[in-house]
Amino acid sequence: MATTYQHSPTQIAMIGGGSWATAIVKMLCENNVYVHWWMRSQTDIAHIIHYRHNPSYLSGVEINLEKVNPTYDLRKSIAEAEIVVLAVPAAFIADVLKRLAIDDLKNKVVVSAIKGMIPIENSLITKYVMRKFNVPASHLLAIAGPCHAEEVALEKQSYLTIGGQDIDKAQQFANLLKGRYIKASVVTDIDGVEYCAVMKNVIALACGIAHGLGYGDNFHAVLVSNAMQEIRRFLDVIEPHPRDLNGSAYLGDLLVTTYSQFSRNRTFGSMIGRGYSVKSAQLEMKMIAEGYYAVKIIYEINKKYKVNMPITKAVYHILYEKALPTAEFQLLKDVLK
Template identity: 30%
Template sequence: MCSKIAFLGGGSFGTALSIMLAKKGVLAKIWDRNKDVVDDINIKKENIRYLHGAVIPVGVEAFTDIKEVVQDSEYIVLAVPSHVVRNLCKDIREIVSENQIIISIAKGIEAGSGKRLSQVISEELPNNSVVILSGPSHAEEVAQDIPTTVVVASEKMEYAKKVQDLFMTNKFRVYTNEDIIGVEIGGAVKNIIALAAGVSDGIGYGDNTKAALMTRGMSEIVRIGTKLGGKKETFAGLTGIGDLIVTCTSMHSRNRRAGILIGKGSTAEEATREIGMVVEGIKACKAFYELKEKLGISMPITDVLYKVIFEGKEPKYGVYELMTRDKKGEEY
């Protein structure tokens, strides 16, 4: 295979995917604005800042010139945090061609508008096909060839199948799903629940509490996901319960680690600085809080977490409020 793929953003997951693809013969170019990251990849053969310990193989090169990375690539992966996606698309609008497939690996929605990332990309790059890649896939494990499964979704499934073929290996299994709304919403909201699970850990609560948060959190994912047009069965799959499990239980998870720090008394800003990378759950919490208020959807965990992060509510008192809400049936 001699496909060419561009990764815009030198973060952990994009780097891990480039390593995996290079091993199967794909030529991968990484763009990052940080020259130190680029030099580490090219000279030290390691992304020291974002994926320490993973060896960069032959077939992966990094650049600070975005045009050099984008040109001649068949696929362009937007490997940046969700809040950067629109501006990045604007930056490359004049240098992409219509036949290049855009792949988004971020998990979130746009603050303010509440738009899914595929919608944001399509607004800025209307002539390009967009594919979402999502699922339970920690970068650290993908880079180590630990068996992983993900989902690709698109409004044009022939392009999702092309991406499936491109990424599929004997250690990285890729499924397709026509429900792009469900895939995107599941991947975004689970970050909120993972952050809450981390807060629970930081407070010192146990497995019972985490099981409750994950299960009731799943109800919130389904509630808003179906309201927005997603299919209920999608949330029982890899980008729903699958991603929720891995993000709530692993110390690879930035959201869980940040939540632990918040549960121990750190502010969201202090936790983000300690993690050293974007914590998508914090941004998602604000975006989905605003969206659920607008739509009139009950999301009590999201509601309490928002008040902990943005209004200074004591985490333990937030849990007390959740536990003492009005009685109701489990289906609600």
Template identity: 30%
Template sequence: MSEKIAVLGAGSWGSILASVLDENGHDVRLWSYNPKQVEELNTEHTNAHYIKNFKFSPSLVAYSDLASALDGVQTILFVVPTKAVRSVAGQVATILQKTKNQPALIHASKGIEQKTYKRISQVLAEEIPAANRKSITVLSGPSHAEDVARHDLTLVTAASESLDAAKHTQQLFMTTYFRVYTNPDIIGVEIGAALKNIIALGAGALHGLGYGDNAKAALMTRGLAEISRLGTSFGADPMTFIGLSGVGDIIVTATSSNSRNWRAGDELGRGEALDDVINHMGMVIEGLATTKAAYELSKKRGVSMPITEAIYQVLYEGKDIRKAISDLMQREGRSEF
């Protein structure tokens, strides 16, 4: 059944998810704070800064006015950067309180809020009262926007405390090339989605330094162990981390130049200054803020995360990357499990 859906955030992932929904016959409103981007989407049907050489369907309409984008929608999909989620959700709540609309909420952003260490679903729940929304679902998994744009086979997870909500998201997005599974472990899915960006930074740095496949496999495997330790300390299901939003997301993000986190790490490994890397990217590098949040959270909860700590020291304390790697390798021997 066709739905009226607002997609908030017209970056690479937001615009391509909007395109998937549009292809599935839904009435999709794509919102961006940038009027020039909205004009380009509506007149040229392109989003060149984020997705090169891709034409969107003329049936996909972009909006710069949030209230207009939300008018009468049954579902809202948040795909804004983590640092903007609380602000945008607050604006959405104000509009929903006036219109008395009660849409389902989905988010496909990947990060942890700075200082509060809240997961995105927690931020949405705090900012949008239950009276103004239905349940909250997270859509996550190994997926590059560029690959979805060319209809590469993609599998992701819809996680929610409500199985009906997860199934609703599944039904909205399922296509011949985009397959969605359900999962009740929203904690594990969100933590895996956020923290894999830290490992992608490290994997990119290893590539930039000239290390080979052995080093990258070691980083991804032990990085996954760290993610699992932190996630299970919050009550996440350990099985989630060997699924799509755990090992799957690490593989795709830590091995591909399509990942801006991997590209940022690669440039750091090649000797670029962090400020220059940020300026070159021209898009949000979620892993930078997530590294800081995860490091601080690990200290607060007493969870051992030596790789995360090493990457934090490189990013925020100016530690030499090679020294950070050497220190990791020369830690006291221990059991793998």
């Protein structure tokens, strides 16, 4: 009888304890991996170890503790890993990474699962990691959708796109995510998928505001169609690259984020449209809407490039200049085609 050999599991550090991190852990555990799962809440860590569920997010997902080690030791979790996945909200990731020394990420493949940018620095996550930790571009990857954590938890058919300059590394990571209900493909346009993941959250805010104001499906469709053109104009100027924006990582991710009941950015926007203040909407949601931070960053970046971006401009005015949503959308509807 022939002897079969099982390869050693790929060692992965998952940084973050939210819903998307939980969903990715679930996907990875379908394959031959071992996950060192860092999160800031020691209470949640203790709960997972005892009950095998994340008490704060996607509590219906059972955590396979034979493949997962929940931990509060950030540097140790990274030291033992070949691949480091960042899944902390963009507004907080810089503070988490401050705990690391430059050499902590040496020879690691770093994957951004963050759909946002570093505030103040106005930087993509992968660009920030490259600059702060000297991680070469060939060791950086980004996860794009269209994929909601809630549907992963329900094991509904889902699709991911892995962006990376090194297509082999991207494919290797994609293979670790594939499973019964997950398909994963790769593209070399890492900057494009990152920017698109950021901007689709801004558009989801706009769609939510429109919904809160009482606009219907007809307007929503026109808004999304114009948004795709706005994204194309911006990407063509800031990151020229041969890309098909009709692909799943671009148009698909935009559609699911602007239409889905699970979209926290759409939900946040809808609350603003119904009259909530930004602060009251944030308090009631108890979850981060990345688009709130993203719209300010994109707006500030565009001061240099001066791309025509009426949707981004309208959302920025509403959220940061306290413009009336009714007035902004009255202006916006006249420039959409």
